[in-house]
Amino acid sequence: MALPLTYNFRNVLVRWRATLATILGIGLVVAVFVLVQALAVGLEKSASNTGDPRNIMIVRKGSTAESTSMVSLAQLQIIRYWEQIARNEAGVPLVSADVITLISQPRIDGRGEANVSVRGLTPVGMALRPQVKLISGRWFTPGKREVAVSQKMARRFAGFHVGDSFRTAGNTLTVVGEFDGSNSAFDSEVWMDADETRSLFDRQNYSSLLVRAASPQAGQEIVSRIEADKRLPLLAGPEVKYYGDQTATAMPIKILGNFLATAMSIGAVFAAMNTMYASVGSRTREIGTLRVLGFRRRTILAGFIIEGALLAAIGGVVGCLLALPLHGVSTGTMSFNSFSETVFEFRITPWLAAKGMIFAVVVGIIGSLLPAIRASRLPVITALKSV
Amino acid sequence: MAEPIVKIRELTKLYSQGEIQVTALDRITLDIAAGEFLALMGPSGSGKSTLLHIIAGVDRPTSGQCLVQGVDVTKLNESQLADWRNQNVGFIFQTFNLIPVLTAAENVELPLLLTRLSRTQRRKQVETALEVVGLADRAKHLPRQLSGGQEQRVAIARALVTDPALIVADEPTGNLDSHSAQEVLSALQALRKDAGKTIIMVTHDPKAAAFGTRQIHLEKGELSQ
Structure with a gap:
């Protein structure tokens, strides 16, 4: 039997000053992640808006x-x-x-x-x-x-x-x-x-x-x-395919984006871990009490992981909200195909926002794993005696 | 005398502190009858809390037997003990140990979350338990909005909400002023009288111990009646 979600939710809110920093940290990482992906989506969208399926493009071989x-x-x-x-x-x-x-x-x-x-x-x-x-x-x-x-x-x-x-x-x-x-x-x-x-x-x-x-x-x-x-000595092919191939321009953006997001997410995992360790530390006696009342170790473990995920999910929402104003804003980059300025829009699709949320929750779960294990392994007596 | 609710035989608990071995409990043998309000007294370090913890299934002895309602709690594993505690023991702490983010009613409801009771049944039992301790009107208050005495009465409600036969209390009045202590002790006394609960209370306050039906003393891990 699990602890009520309201318990986790209120615990996230009650330490709002400490959690706010973590939420903002995770929010920023999610915002960067979503924005970079939004660029790639925008580039791809621009390519897919270009070709007409009835047209054939002919270029030099x-x-x-x-x-x-x-x-x-x-x-x-x-x-x-x-x-x-x-x-x-x-x-x-x-x-x-x-x-x-x-x-x-x-x-x-x-x-x-x-x-x-x-x-x-x-x-x-x-x-x-x-x-x-x-x-x-x-x-x-x-x-x-x-x-x-x-x-x-x-x-x-x-x-x-x-x-x-x-x-x-x-x-x-x-x-x-x-x-x-x-x-x-x-x-x-x-x-x-x-x-x-x-x-x-x-x-x-x-x-x-x-x-x-x-x-x-x-x-x-x-x-x-x-x-x-x-x-x-020419090469003919559907116009749609020609422009589809041009999205190779999006590759460096995606790679850079994924690299940035990975590097930042490591930081975010530690931020979440820090918050959750502090949370476990200040609630040691509470954990002991729950154990005395009959809650099992895995319930405590799940409770803290859910709390970390919840914390990160709030960060994810903040990140998506931070990124959202840039939706539809056009920007440009040098295309590595045409060597000229290519303009396209940031496109934040619902799927992209969902990916950002999943990303945040994963960061939260990884970050809270160790603190949660520590919480669940505390011996009841030791936990009860802590102040 | 009927079969005692708690039967302790040759119970020993050793702690090792570095190289020195400390004997917290030294071959204790004790019977506690159903419906008793036992006051466990003794100075700090006499082993009274350790004894209480073993009876309540939160600590394990080094050797010996501890049967509660016929079940040897020293033989149960972690998970079995957790379930056993939930169903058979109500625990009252010196520091109340209410969950700060939950309301009085939610705190009282916690042990019931581990049962198969429906939401409405749980609500009803919580209401009854809070009425017993006279705090029905404080159900929606958070612990920090209550006085120490009220907090401890909420804790008592939480201890009795699953209707366990045994209620253990570790210095329940240790953090209370004399007036609140009086309230809490009267509430415990009423539980014994009206609901027939067996209560084991650790205290070093003779005034508190006087509320019990029997008092026993522990000194250096040994009983000295």
Whole structure:
């Protein structure tokens, strides 16, 4: 038979000054744990918002990112009129030949410069990415040195708001619109006309092709046709998979996060242990009394472990509450795939919060294990005589 | 005389303090009849508390027998002893030993949590026990909101709530003023008279001992009636 939970709960509360420090300590660890995981989730979410299952992405064989890929005009001509590629009402094949280039831009907060991806594309390319929506200003006009910038990039870089202009590659570009990429990878881009990008940045070739397959079957055929054609040293695959692979960027964050959380959790375990040892120490006679009344050793053991878990669970709630205000806040990092600034949001999912709570409770249980064993092993007489 | 409730035969308890061996109890033989209020007296270190602890099943003798209601408590293991104490002995401490975070009623209810009684049955027994000690109106108070005498009466209620045949009290008035001590001793006396409980009380206060039906003295581990 267990001790009533109210007993454990009140014991946690009664020493609130001592427990508060432990609760805050565990809370901070959980907050860090949740936030780092939230970054990784945000990055993955950004990737999963990007691809369209009907789209096929074509890049140069051996390149892992669009920015390091190259597709020649001749290659484009071979592929463009394949019957597996869907067409719009006007009969134009839905093929977007994009140019990706990096420009260096000063950050808005003056903390130096960072690489920004510029995507040169055509109206077909925009139609293939319906999640990108104009939210202010207008789209660029080809030939007029105009660009549209994602709203999230506009908040991070200088000279990126509608009406602003900036210099790059010897030219002055004017921002005429801001778009929202619905938390996709396009939120990290600047868009302008494809041919204008090629001439401005002196590019003979395109970086990648995005094509809309006429059917899932046709999509597979496109992939195998490219694979089979000796003239095309290209790699085709579903757009969804391409962006999924880009989440490798999240790996260092996850590793760092797990390392941080592990290191901090060791500290938190000791904090919990300290609190629980103090708790056992000051309640030695109480433990003796419970034993005299007939409570068994394992009940005492379970009681103190439950108390430690309870303490940590309160810390877990505090940690989640500390992390919560950052939910939806966007941040950026350099992607190790595109070598440019990638923006994404902290995303604290219910599952992530649950993981944080589990993490806290595990810390509490480990921390209270030794003190609980000590409490349960106290000889009754010794315990009773303690003051 | 009917079969005694406590039968002690040749009970010896040795402690070793470093190299010196201390004899706390030296071949004690003692019978305690059901319905007695026995006052165990003696100076500090005479072994009276040790004797009480062995009878109550919280300490073990070095040798000898201690039968309580026919059960040799020296032969029970840890868990059996815990269950046995819960069902057969009510314990009253000098320092009351109430759980500070629990209310009077919750403290009294503690031993009942180990029984199969339902919540309502438990509540009822707690209520009755608190009425017996005259503290029904303090049920929701925490120990720190009670006076010393009241705390000890709550402890008495906790000792009798499982309706054990034997109640042991270790210096129950040691931490109380004379007025509160009087209350507590009267309560114990009433338990013997009205409920027929057997009470063993350790004390070194002759005034307290006078409440008992029999007084025995321990000196250096030996009985000196």
